Amino acid sequence: ISHNSISTNSSFNHNEARWEVDPEELVLGEELGSGQFGMVLEARWREKRVAVKMVKEEAMSEDEFIEEAQVLTKLSHCKLVKLYGVCSQRNPPCLVLELMENGCLSDYLRARKGQLSPATLLVMCLDVSEAMAYLESLKIIHRDLAARNCLVSKNNEVKVSDFGMARYVPDDLYTCSMGSKFSIKWSAPEVIKYSKFSSKSDIWSFGVLMWEVFSEGRMPYEHNTNTEVVEALATGLRLLRPRLAPDALYLLMEGCWRQKPGDRPSFAVLLHELASL
Numbered sequence: 001i002s003h004n005s006i007s008t009n010s011s012f013n014h015n016e017a018r019w020e021v022d023p024e025e026l027v028l029g030e031e032l033g034s035g036q037f038g039m040v041l042e043a044r045w046r047e048k049r050v051a052v053k054m055v056k057e058e059a060m061s062e063d064e065f066i067e068e069a070q071v072l073t074k075l076s077h078c079k080l081v082k083l084y085g086v087c088s089q090r091n092p093p094c095l096v097l098e099l100m101e102n103g104c105l106s107d108y109l110r111a112r113k114g115q116l117s118p119a120t121l122l123v124m125c126l127d128v129s130e131a132m133a134y135l136e137s138l139k140i141i142h143r144d145l146a147a148r149n150c151l152v153s154k155n156n157e158v159k160v161s162d163f164g165m166a167r168y169v170p171d172d173l174y175t176c177s178m179g180s181k182f183s184i185k186w187s188a189p190e191v192i193k194y195s196k197f198s199s200k201s202d203i204w205s206f207g208v209l210m211w212e213v214f215s216e217g218r219m220p221y222e223h224n225t226n227t228e229v230v231e232a233l234a235t236g237l238r239l240l241r242p243r244l245a246p247d248a249l250y251l252l253m254e255g256c257w258r259q260k261p262g263d264r265p266s267f268a269v270l271l272h273e274l275a276s277l
C-alpha cells in the first residue's frame with residue numbers, strides 16, 4: 001500500500017464527509033474582495049453562483065477550520081449566509097458560501113444614501129434580528145456584529161455572515177484592531193473591559209447596527225477616537241437618534257445600550273418589538 005493512500009494527517013477520509021466540496025466541481029471567477037482570512041472569489045458550483053472564501057493557514061488551524069465548518073454547515077436560516085461546504089483538500093482550504101450579489105450592508109447603505117425609505121431600513125433591521133434570534137436560540141455568539149459583516153442578496157435581503165469567526169482571528173490582530181479602530185465602537189462595555197462576550201453583547205452591537213442602518217451607513221461616533229467613546233459611554237452618553245429613525249425605534253436602540261447586560265432585551269423579544277413597529 002503506497003504511503004499516501006493512508007491519510008496520516010487527518011482522522012477521517014474527507015471525501016466521504018458530506019460537507020466536503022470536490023475541488024473539481026468549482027469553477028473560480030472574479031475576486032469579490034478580501035477579509036481577515038483571505039481572498040473571496042465568485043465561483044460556479046453545481047449550476048449555482050457561489051462565493052469561495054480562501055482561509056489563509058495563519059488565520060486558523062486546519063483542525064479548527066474543519067471542526068467549525070462542520071458546525072456551520074448544519075446551521076440553516078433564511079437570513080444567515082449559507083455555508084454549502086468546505087474544500088479542505090485544496091491549498092489553502094476554502095469555504096463555499098451562498099453568493100450575496102449586493103455585497104456588504106455598509107457599502108450598500110452608503111451607495112443608496114437618500115434612496116431608502118424608513119420602512120425599507122426597518123425591514124433590514126428585522127432581517128438581521130431574525131438571524132440573530134436564531135443564533136441566540138442555538139447559543140451561538142457572533143462577536144463582531146456590524147453592518148460591514150452583513151451581506152445583501154440580489155433581491156435586497158440582508159443576511160448575517162461570518163458569525164463566530166471572530167474567535168479565529170489571531171488575538172494580536174483583533175486586540176490591536178480592538179485597540180486601533182475596528183470593533184470598539186460596536187462593543188459592549190463588558191467586552192471592552194473584560195472580553196465578556198454573550199448574546200447580550202451581540203444585542204449591544206445590534207443596537208449600533210440599527211443606528212448604522214438608519215444613518216445610511218455613517219460611521220458611529222465618527223468624530224471621536226476609541227478612547228473618547230469608552231469614556232463617553234462610561235458617563236452614560238450614547239449615540240443620538242438618527243434623523244430617519246422614529247422615536248419608538250430609537251427607544252429600542254437605547255434598550256440595547258443599557259450598561260448592565262441583564263437589562264438589555266433578548267433578540268427574541270427585540271424581534272417581536274421590531275415586528276410590531
Ligand SMILES: CN(C)c1ccc2c(c1)CCN(c1cccc(-c3cc(Nc4ccc(C(=O)N5CCOCC5)cn4)c(=O)n(C)c3)c1CO)C2=O
Binds near residue numbers: 051099169
Ligand atoms: C472575523 N470576522 C467578523 C470576519 C471574517 C471574515 C470576513 C468578515 C468578517 C466580513 C468581510 N469578509 C468578506 C471579505 C470579502 C468578501 C466577502 C463576501 C462578499 C460577497 N459578495 C459580494 C458581491 C459583490 C461585491 C462587490 O464588489 N460589489 C461592488 C458592486 O456593487 C455590488 C457589490 C462584493 N461582495 C459574498 O457573497 N460573500 C459570501 C462574501 C466577505 C464576507 O464574508 C470576510 O471574509
